[in-house]
Amino acid sequence: MYEQVSHSLLNDILIGLDPKVGCEDLKHFYIRLGANFYAIHSLFHQLYGDRRDFRLQMHKLVEVMAKQYVSRSAELRKSDLAREQDHDWFLSQKLVGYALYCQEYAQSLNGMHSKLDYLQELGINLVHIMPILDGPKGRNDGGYAVRDFRKIDDKYGTLQDLDALSADMRKRDMLLVLDVVVNHTSDEHEWAKKAKKGNKKYQDYYYTYSDRKIPNLFEQTMPEVFPETAPGNFTWNEDMERWVMTVFNNFQWDLNYKNPAVFIEMLDIILFWANHGADVVRLDAVAFLWKKIGSTCQNEREAHLILQLMKDCCQVTAPGTLFIAEAIVAPLEIIKYFGEDAVNAKECEIAYNATFMALLWDAVATKRTILLNRGLRSLPTKLDRATWLNYVRCHDDIGLGFDDDDIRAAGYDPQAHRRFLVDYYTGAFPESTATGVAFGRNEKTGDARISGSLASLAGLETALLNNDEYAIDISIRTIILLHSMIASFGGIPLLYYGDSIGTLNDNTYIADENKHHDSRWVHRPTLDWDKAARRKEPGTVENRIFTAIQKLLAVRKQIPAFADLNNREIFDVSNPHLFTFLRFTSRGLHSRVLVIANFDISPQTLNLKELDAVNLFEHREAKDLYSGKSLSTRSGNLEIPPLGFYWLQL
Numbered sequence: 232m233y234e235q236v237s238h239s240l241l242n243d244i245l246i247g248l249d250p251k252v253g254c255e256d257l258k259h260f261y262i263r264l265g266a267n268f269y270a271i272h273s274l275f276h277q278l279y280g281d282r283r284d285f286r287l288q289m290h291k292l293v294e295v296m297a298k299q300y301v302s303r304s305a306e307l308r309k310s311d312l313a314r315e316q317d318h319d320w321f322l323s324q325k326l327v328g329y330a331l332y333c334q335e336y337a338q339s340l341n342g343m344h345s346k347l348d349y350l351q352e353l354g355i356n357l358v359h360i361m362p363i364l365d366g367p368k369g370r371n372d373g374g375y376a377v378r379d380f381r382k383i384d385d386k387y388g389t390l391q392d393l394d395a396l397s398a399d400m401r402k403r404d405m406l407l408v409l410d411v412v413v414n415h416t417s418d419e420h421e422w423a424k425k426a427k428k429g430n431k432k433y434q435d436y437y438y439t440y441s442d443r444k445i446p447n448l449f450e451q452t453m454p455e456v457f458p459e460t461a462p463g464n465f466t467w468n469e470d471m472e473r474w475v476m477t478v479f480n481n482f483q484w485d486l487n488y489k490n491p492a493v494f495i496e497m498l499d500i501i502l503f504w505a506n507h508g509a510d511v512v513r514l515d516a517v518a519f520l521w522k523k524i525g526s527t528c529q530n531e532r533e534a535h536l537i538l539q540l541m542k543d544c545c546q547v548t549a550p551g552t553l554f555i556a557e558a559i560v561a562p563l564e565i566i567k568y569f570g571e572d573a574v575n576a577k578e579c580e581i582a583y584n585a586t587f588m589a590l591l592w593d594a595v596a597t598k599r600t601i602l603l604n605r606g607l608r609s610l611p612t613k614l615d616r617a618t619w620l621n622y623v624r625c626h627d628d629i630g631l632g633f634d635d636d637d638i639r640a641a642g643y644d645p646q647a648h649r650r651f652l653v654d655y656y657t658g659a660f661p662e663s664t665a666t667g668v669a670f671g672r673n674e675k676t677g678d679a680r681i682s683g684s685l686a687s688l689a690g691l692e693t694a695l696l697n698n699d700e701y702a703i704d705i706s707i708r709t710i711i712l713l714h715s716m717i718a719s720f721g722g723i724p725l726l727y728y729g730d731s732i733g734t735l736n737d738n739t740y741i742a743d744e745n746k747h748h749d750s751r752w753v754h755r756p757t758l759d760w761d762k763a764a765r766r767k768e769p770g771t772v773e774n775r776i777f778t779a780i781q782k783l784l785a786v787r788k789q790i791p792a793f794a795d796l797n798n799r800e801i802f803d804v805s806n807p808h809l810f811t812f813l814r815f816t817s818r819g820l821h822s823r824v825l826v827i828a829n830f831d832i833s834p835q836t837l838n839l840k841e842l843d844a845v846n847l848f849e850h851r852e853a854k855d856l857y858s859g860k861s862l863s864t865r866s867g868n869l870e871i872p873p874l875g876f877y878w879l880q881l
Contacts, residue, residue, distance in 0.1 A: 240272065240286065240289060241264070241265075241268050241272075241293075243286075244289065244290050244293045245261075245293075257297075257300070257301075259308070259311075259312070260296075260297065260300045260547065260548070263546060263547040263548075263550065264293070264296070264547050267543045267544075267546055267547050270539075270543050271292075271540065271543045271544060271547075272289070274536050274539055274540040274543065275288075275289060275292065275491070275540060277536055278488075278491070278494070278533065278536055278537070278540070279491045279494075282491065284491075288491040288492070288495065291495050292491075292494075292495050292498070292544070295495055295498060295499045295502070296498075296502070296544055296547050296548045297548075299499065299502035299503065299505075299506060299548045299549070300547070300548045300549075302506050303505075303506050303548065303549060304506070306401075307505075307506065307508070307549070307551070310551045311549060311550045311551035313551075314550065314551040315550055315551070318616065319616060319796075321553060321580065321581070321618060321723075322616070322618055322794055322795045322796060323794055324787055324788060324790055324791065324792075324793035324794045324795075325356070325788045326356060326357055326406075326723045327354050327355050327356060327357065327718075327723070327724055327726070327784050327787070327788075328355070328357040328358070328359060328408070328620065328723050328724065328725040328726065329350055329353075329355040329357070329358050329359065329725070329726045329727075329728065330359040330361065330622075330625060330626065330725055330726070330727050330728065331358070331359070331360060331361065331727075331728035331758075332360075332361045332626070332728070332755060333360050333361065333363055333387050334386060334387060334757075335728070335755060335756060335757045335758060336728050336758050339386075339387055339388050339392070340363070340383070340387050340388035340389075340392040340393055340395075340396050341388055341392050341395075341396075343360075343396050344395075344396065344399055347399065347400065347403060347405065349763065350405075351403065351405070352781070353726075353731055353777070353780065353781055353784065354781055354784030354785055354788070355405070355726070355784075356403075356404060356405050356406065357405065357406040357408060357510075357511070357723065358400065358405060358406070358407060358408060359408035359409075359511075359513065359725070360407070360408065360409060361373070361374060361410065361626060362374025362375055362377070362410045362412070363383055363384060363387045363393070363409070363410075364377045364378075364379065364380060364382065364383065364384060364410075364412075365377065365378045365379040365382040365383065365384045365385075366378050366384060366417055367417055367419050367482070368745070369744070369745035370417075370480075370482040370745075371417065371482075372479065372480055372482075372483060373626065373749075373751070373752075373755070374410070375410075375412050375479075375483070375515060375516075376412075376415070376416070376417040376418075376480065376482055376483045377412050377416055377417055377420065378416075378417045378419045378420050379420070379421070380411070380416075380420075380500045380503075381500065381503060390507065393507060393508070394507060394508065396508075397507065397508025397509075398508070400508075401508070406510040406511060407508050407509055407510050407511070408509065408510070408511040408512075408513055408555070409504050409509040409511075409512060409513065410512075410513045410515055411497070411500055411501050411504060411512050411513070411514055411515065412515040412516065413486070413497055413501075413514050413515060413516065413517060413520065414478075414479075414485060414486060414515065414516035414517070414519045414520060415477075415478070415479065415483040415484055415485045415486055415516070416483070416484055416486065417482060417483065417484075418468075418475075418481075418482045418483070418484050419482075420484075422436045422437075423437070423484050426439065426471060426475075427468060427470035427471045428470070428471070429471060432492075434471065434473070435487065435490050435492075436486060436487060436490060436492070436493055436496075437475055437476065437484045437485060437486060437487055438475065438476035438485055438487050438522060439468075439471065439473040439474065439475045439476075440465075440473060440474045441472070441473055441474075442474070443465075443474060445524070446464070446465040446474050446476075448524045448525075449464060449465070449476070449522070449524055449528065450463065450464060450465070451525075452524075452525055452526055452527055452528075453478070453527060453528050454527060454529075455673075456478055456479050457479065457480065457671060458671065458672075458673045458674075458675070459671055459672055459673070460480070460748055460749070461477070461479065461480045461481060464476060464477065464478050464528075465477060466481040476522065478519055478528070479516070485519070485522070487522075488520050488521060488533070488537055489521075494537065494540070494541075497541075498541055498544050498545075501514075501541065501545065502544075502545065502548050502549060505545065505548070505549040505552040506549065509552065510551070510552065510553065511552070511553045511554070511555055511581065512552060512553070512554055512555070513554075513555040513557055514538070514541075514554055514555065514556060514557060514579065515557045516557060517534065517538060517556050517557060517558050517568065517579070518530050518534065518558040518559075518560050518564070518568075519534070520533075520534040520537050520538075521533035521534040521537065529560065530558075530560060530564045530567070535567060535568070535570075535571070535578060538554070538556070538568065538578040538579060539570065539577055539578050541554070542554060542577060542578055542579070543577075553579075553580045553581060554578070554579040554580060554581065555579060555580075555581040555582065555583070555620065556568035556569075556578065556579035556581070556582040556583070557583065558582065558583070559583060559585045559627070559630060559632070560585075560632070561632060561634065562586045562606075562609055562610045562611070562634065563609075563611065565582055565583075565585070565586070566582075566610070566611045566613060568582050569582060569613055569614045569617040570614060570617075573614060574614060574615055575614055575615050575616040575617075576614045576615070576616045576617035577614075579617075580616060580617055580618065581617070581618055581619070581620055581723070582617075582619060582620065583619070583620050583622065583625075584619035584620060584621050584622070584722060585630065585632065586606060586607070586610055586632070586633075587607065587610075587619070587621055587716075587717075587720065588621070588622055588623065588625075588629070589629060589630065589631055589632060589633060590602060590603040590606045590607065590633070591603065591623065591713055591716055591717075592629060592652070592656070592681075592688070593631075593633070593652060594810065594830040595689070595709060595713070595830060596651070596652055596655045596656065596663075597830075598808060598830055598831045598832065599807045599808060599830065599831075600807060600808060600809060600810040600828075600830055601641040601642065601807055602633065602637060602638065602641040602643070603810055603830075604801065604803065604810065605637045605640050605641050606633055606634065606637045607801060608801060609634055609637055612797060613797065615797070618721075618722050618723055618795040619720075619721065619722030619723070619795070620722060620723050620725045621716075621717035621720055621721075621722045621723065621724050621725065622717060622724070622725040622726075622727065623685055623713040623714060623716075623717055623726075623727070623730065624684070624685040624688075624727040624730055624754070625725070625727055626727070626751070626754075626755060627751065628670040628671060628680035628681060628682050628750075628751055629656070629680060629681040629682075630680045631649045631652055631653070631680070631681075633645075633649075646677070649678065650677065652681075653669060653679045653680075653681060656681045656683065656688055657669050657681070658693075663690075664690035664693040664694065664702060664706075665683070665687065665688050665689070665690055665693075666683065666687045666688075666690075666692045666693055666736060667681045667682060667683030667687065667688050667736075668681075668682045668683055668736075668750040668753050669681065669682070669750070670682040670749075670750045670751060682750040682751050682753050682754060683736055683753060683754055684729065684730075684734055684735055684736050684737075684753070684754040684756075685710060685713070685727065685730045685734075685754075686706065686710065686730070686733040686734060686735050687735050687736040687754075689706045689709040689710050689713075690702060690705065690706045690709070691703065691706035691707070691710070691733055691735065691772070692735045692736060694706050695735075695772070703772065705832055705873075705874065707733070707772065707775050707776055707779075708873065708874035708875070709874055710730070710733065710776055711776065711779045711780065711783070711874075712828060712829075712830070712874050712875070712876055714726070714730075714779075714780050714783055715783055715828065715857070715876045715878075716810075716828060716876075718783050718784060718787045718793070719787065719793060719814065719824075719826045719878060720799070720812070720826075721793070721795045721797075721798070721799045721814065722795050723795075724784070724787070726780070727754075728758055729756065729758055731766075731776060731777050731780045731781075732762055732763050732765070732766055732772075732773040732776060732777055733772050733773060733776045734756060734758070734759070734762070736753045736754065736756075737752070737753060737754070737755070737756030737757075738753060739756075740752035740753055740755075766778070782857070783857065786856055786857055786878070789856075790814075790824055790856060790878070791816045791822070792814040792815050792816045792822060792823060792824045793814055793824070794816065796816065798814060798815050798816055799812055799813065799814055799815075800812060800813045800815075802841070802842060803841075804837060804838070804841050804842075805838065805841060806835055806836065806837060806838075808829055808830055808831035808835045809827060809828065809829055809830075809835055809837055809871065810826075810827075810828040810830065811825070811826065811827050811828075811837065811842075812825075812826050813825050813826070814826065823880070823881040824856065824878055824879065824880060824881070825842075825853070825877070825878075825879040825881055826876065826877070826878055826879075827869070827871055827876060827877045827879065828871075828875075828876040829871040829872065829873065829874060829875050829876065830874065831873065831874070832873050832874060833873055834870050834871065834872055834873055834875075835870070835871050836868050836869065836870050836871070837868065837869045837870075837871060838867065838868055839864055839867050839868060839869060840867055851863065851864060851865050852864055852865075853879040853880060853881060854879065854880045855877045855878060855879055855880075856878040856879070856880050857876070857877070857878050862877070862879070
């Protein structure tokens with residue numbers, strides 16, 4: 232869009248652009264900058280237009296975009312052009328993700344090369360390497376307290392090692408996902424060190440106050456993220472004799488995005504990693520980007536403006552790079568991180584479907600799908616050119632952020648039901664075989680979240696300890712059922728390292744002085760490659776899980792209806808143990824696929840007449856795409872095995 236004020240400023244900026252940023256071909260940069268500049272100017276003005284240095288800051292912003300464009304390799308620019316032409320490329324059913332810790336998975340970035348074969352064998356083509364940037368030893372929140380945003384931590388390797396890995400992955404058609412922690416830094420970051428020495432410029436990079444007056448106003452409405460280990464939201468710093476906002480931990484200082492210099496610095500960092508091969512940048516803790524007295528300081532409108540601005544700027548310099556919103560918030564809030572008042576995603580193209588994950592765990596515990604059905608119907612429809620990351624397990628805890636109204640509609644008391652789920656997954660409920668650990672228990676409210684590996688939460692640890700073949704089978708069926716759901720629901724399935732071989736809890740973290748206070752380390756083990764080798768031994772637990780998931784992913788990639796194009800319809804059926812939905816597309820084979828899942832440990836029957844309204848069964852049989860078997864529908868009923876599922880071609 233042409234608008235005189237913004238484009239007059241753009242002319243001034245381009246005339247004064249530092250000649251050092253020049254290169255022989257800026258054609259595509261200028262085209263994208265012109266197309267996006269009105270939006271960039273408008274957003275920057277909404278955030279910082281009242282500042283006297285607004286024009287100067289705009290100059291700095293464009294200069295950063297130009298310098299990073301010039302630094303972008305010809306190979307990556309070529310990829311940008313290809314992705315612009317095939318703009319829905321990441322909605323394909325062929326994408327499958329995997330999240331891992333570099334050191335725990337492969338010891339180092341160099342060690343990753345030989346381990347990529349394992350991932351490709353499983354069917355993975357998108358790899359999220361958890362935080363690898365330089366951070367203090369111990370006080371780093373699993374890598375999310377960053378000391379240097381442009382340096383790889385020595386224990387993982389070097390920037391050159393990462394460049395070599397990203398090049399290897401491109402040759403294999405594998406996508407690389409890297410983290411940028413946009414909400415905070417370590418208190419040992421250069422900016423924080425300068426702030427501690429009294430440098431006013433860098434104190435303004437954070438929220439710092441000489442007394443408790445302003446912090447107390449914030450605290451009136453701000454919740455506590457880690458009430459057990461980090462109560463409150465401010466920490467007194469003796470060096471600078473000021474209170475500093477520390478929402479997560481006292482060693483993580485929240486960045487102040489009311490300062491445009493902070494935005495420009497962080498955009499520069501995002502583009503830096505895009506230029507080092509990150510196909511997808513995971514933006515951590517985006518819900519917290521804007522702090523406002525009298526609010527929870529989460530999900531503020533300005534946080535969304537910041538993300539829109541980051542996306543528009545990235546589209547100028549590195550348009551092939553996608554954003555993941557790490558926002559584990561209520562369904563009505565998380566959908567906003569794709570963007571509001573739009574058709575296509577305009578903030579982040581990808582977001583975690585934490586609601587689906589938590590609802591799946593509810594269905595496993597209750598053996599019923601009432602809350603699962605209800606909760607998913609409350610999830611708003613996503614935008615076009617946006618997709619979910621669907622996951623069973625991740626590096627984080629499992630929060631029980633269901634909507635209270637949905638819980639009541641499912642027939643439960645919200646507080647009592649959440650208490651039941653925590654008891655169930657920590658093994659306190661009499662009928663449970665789960666061996667999880669409570670995390671973040673709030674003694675004031677009784678709330679808690681859940682830690683534990685997928686296999687241990689599914690009862691496999693207990694079953695193996697008791698040498699109970701029936702219980703082992705139930706646990707393996709549960710693991711496979713959960714993966715069938717994330718593979719078929721709509722979005723990118725994201726597997727967590729170790730889950731495909733049944734990795735159990737690792738309690739050695741209790742003896743580690745840097746980890747014992749955080750129960751999430753129970754599901755962040757060093758991967759046992761001897762155990763992984765047993766995936767090739769028929770009949771072993773590892774083989775049974777790995778081959779089933781491997782087959783799931785291979786079959787998924789052949790089903791166009793599983794591409795994420797807002798092409799899903801959830802059905803109400805009378806059997807409370809079943810979850811049933813239709814995936815459809817207008818083209819190709821398998822254009823309509825009915826997914827049926829049984830969350831009970833007994834066989835369950837679906838009355839096909841309940842699906843007559845949409846004429847699903849016009850024939851006498853349907854083919855299960857996973858097993859390859861044909862199932863008779865003549866009787867009007869279909870039996871689904873215990874903890875079983877069907878992907879039925881109609």
